[in-house]
Amino acid sequence: MKQIAVFSDVHANLPALEAVLEDIAQRNIQEVYCLGDLVDFAPWGNEVIEVIRSRGIPCLMGNHDERIAFGHPVIPLPHHDETETAHRQTAIAYSKECITPANKEWLATLPKQISFTHEGYRVQLVHGSTRSNEEYIYVNHPEEDLEKMFRDVQADTIIMGHTHLSYHRITRNGYHAVNCGAVGRSKEADRAATYSIISLTAEGPTIKIVKLPYDNIQVANAIYQSKIPDFYGHFLLGK
Template identity: 50%
Template sequence: MIQIAIFSDVHGNLPALDSVLKDIEKRGISQRFCLGDLVDFAPWGNEVIEKIRDLNIPCLLGNHDERIAFDIPVVPLSKHSKEETQARFLAIGHSKKHITGENKKFLSGLPFHLRLNYKIGGKHWNIQLVHSSLDSNDTYLYESENNEVFNAMLEDSKSDVIVMGHTHLSFKKQFENEKWAINCGSVGRSKEENRLASYLILKLDENKITPEIVQLNYPLEETACQIEKSGIPDYYASFLRNEIISVL
């Protein structure tokens, strides 16, 4: 059996990332992949980037990473309230100011998606990793999405499982052809009611793929307090404490 760990959407939350990496190590899983969005909304953007880089964890280019790496302008999103729009502009501006040139260069070189192939006995398993979809790193695909959308992605990528992040809501969907579409959730800014740090373990053997969504407690209050001490709007501390319902 082969096990791989996949996580996404750290968003500068180093205590959450440390908790996830510690849990992966405790389970003896050596293969780790990140689906992007290392920056914005918590004060450890540089530290998160450097940890991913120093640990040689393959990482995709999330939409937030791309915005910081290439200084892409922030545009309002219609689904956000006036309060969240204002906070979002300030938080992303904070990252643009504080992420180092070296770390922006690292982000700029991240791949858009990755395709993995594992051979176990006589079976080859193809695993497609994306931030949000094959064609975009800013498309919102939820569990409620029509199955045809996911099956088309599986067909286009010629994969047995496609794993995504971006929405900060985890799910597992298996189809009649026994293929999977999975969202691994968010490490650092979960939108799930429990606000736990989330990641995915894929267990591969010759006959099947078994996915497990793992959700962990982490020092959330430490992150919230550090947000309040930084130049990032307190809005994001309140969000982590589940005092605000938000869409990202």
């Protein structure tokens, strides 16, 4: 059996990342992947990057990583109101100011996708979708299009992040779509640091979604004491 841990969307939340990595270590899982979005919304962007780099964890380029690495402008999202859009622009500007040149250079080298095969079973890792690191694939995504993505990359399982909402969905033809949730800025009611464990055998995958508590009050207070908008501290506390 091959066992891997996959996490995504740390968003500069070091305490949440530490909780996830400690849990993975306690389970003695040796193969670990990150699907990107290491930066923005909490104060520890450089520290998070340095943890991933120092541990040699293979990592994808999330859309936030790409924006910080290359200085791309912030484009308003249709599901954000004017208030959240303004807060988002301020938070991303903070990252652009604070992330070191060396860490920006490293972010620029990250791949958009990773794939591997175990006993003929192919797994594709993406941030948003197989087409873009900015595309949102929710649990209710149209079945026909979802299966087309599997066929296009010839994968049996696709593991995603980006939406900050975890799920495991099996399509009518037996493909496994997994969203591993978010480590640092979960949009689920519990706000837990969330990741996935995938166990691969000759019979196929077993998927486990793991939710961990962490000191979100500490993170919120750190946000309040920084130039990052209080909006993101309130979000972590469910306000």
